[in-house]
Amino acid sequence: MRMITLDEVASLLQENDDFKLLTHIYPDGDTLGGAFALAFALRKLGKRANVAVNGPVPSKFRYLTKNYRDQEFEPRYIVSVDVAAMTLLGDSVMEGVDKIDLCIDHHRTNSVAADHVYVDSSAAAACETIWQLVEMLGVELDEDIAGGIYTGVSTDTGCFCYTNTTPRTHEIAAKIIPFCDWREINYINFVVKTRAKIKMERMIYDTMEFYAGGKCAIVYTTIAMQQALGAGDDEMEGLANIPRQVEGVEMGITMREKEGGVFKISVRTNDGINAAEFCKQFGGGGHPGAAGCSIEGDLGTAKKLLIDAAEAFL
């Protein structure tokens, strides 16, 4: 395994062919947008490239594959995009893959076992790197490439609102928005909500409790709540941001019950409170402002663990 420079990444892409691009489980806008943009770019260079997604592409991101069809070939060069760890590569994605040749990512904690690794942790999204590569490879932007990159850059920054946004993020947006239907992409990702999602947001507010003198807000969803509303995974997205929105709250904790007696915990914090450090206590990790972990047990026990930890932490 070797950490390489962006120039070397560009050279490896130029020298190789028959690409299989790997995305992470629970695919989001950055892994999908980045992988499809890179596939379209490589195809424009006359190469063959397919994207491997764990399960179907989530319906909201179908627009990324409007002009995409799998090509027929035996993969010879494997690239992971926006994948932080081997455990995030689903079985179906890894089918027939012996080793990963190249890893392109932006997670500081990246631990993917690849021959060559490029991690730019200053990038708000892996798509920032994909954009740089598209430029370096001399590929002309089109709707597919720009749309993929815009999807990753915008979704990973909450539409240029999160603290990970940088001048480069805006510079990229300035250059790509003339080439894609970013208004429609924004509508899909940041405006429209299903009625089930709206009901889920309302229900989650009913569960909100405050601790540590109002600095910590905790909310939860259960499988029963999800079933009652007919809420799928799409409806559960973005809920982690709700508790930290409340005035005075510096740490927002969202508990989501999953199958098998496990709660998936998402933590969002204000500057100066390290969410990753907090989640490490429970075997999790992430970024300083946004991190996660899993806790086994029933709702009451898991919640008490989190509240005690939060009161000690704040």
Add this chain to the structure above:
Amino acid sequence: MRMITLDEVASLLQENDDFKLLTHIYPDGDTLGGAFALAFALRKLGKRANVAVNGPVPSKFRYLTKNYRDQEFEPRYIVSVDVAAMTLLGDSVMEGVDKIDLCIDHHRTNSVAADHVYVDSSAAAACETIWQLVEMLGVELDEDIAGGIYTGVSTDTGCFCYTNTTPRTHEIAAKIIPFCDWREINYINFVVKTRAKIKMERMIYDTMEFYAGGKCAIVYTTIAMQQALGAGDDEMEGLANIPRQVEGVEMGITMREKEGGVFKISVRTNDGINAAEFCKQFGGGGHPGAAGCSIEGDLGTAKKLLIDAAEAFL
């Protein structure tokens, strides 16, 4: 009255002194951010400049005036910033003002009676023009100037999400964010909500009704609801965006009861449905995607008027 070029605006600012900068009633991020940024810039050029605000600066925008104190002088050059019409200039702002020398705005419908008028309707915010002027006048960016411009540009575009965003908007953001505390500005304007606001958002969902086969959603707030929650004007902001968020809705109508038996109506529409045209029927106006009007009468009557008009319009 004469329409002038941006170069002429820059010259007028350079040639004159003792500026009074006028902001519009119900001051928002663009009028305040633009006027204070311009005042700080003019002061950096050795000139005297004050900002006139109708009433106190809303508490959420206090950060704009951290380093601002009114200067003592008799105003000799009057400039309006982001003001679309004379009726939007409050009495206190117009105190001692005989005529407006210069109008800087971005509203296509601008009708301000000023000696010189500059309207760039391609600008998402008046602050885009202020940024251009700061550059042309050779003023070095600092936290006050950049913070004001960022405030206008980000609030008028819903943090670079609304359809009025352009490549230039992002270019400006890329250049100014290194100079200001944009993360804190985003937190204040796009993240944090008071508990009263959260309750108001929930209550408004309870009023939501659908018409025109689900294409039109209508919601309302009453003075009684506001009083019950202790919600001030800050809590009422952004509510107009709620109905259009619902999947399938192409026209979202928000009715807000004001003192004196009047409802203030806000209309938000998807591409292809002209909100300004719709509001014109009731003597209002605005932009194609966001417009408003006022209707006198009780809730039931006003609502029926709107629903009938919406069903005919869609």
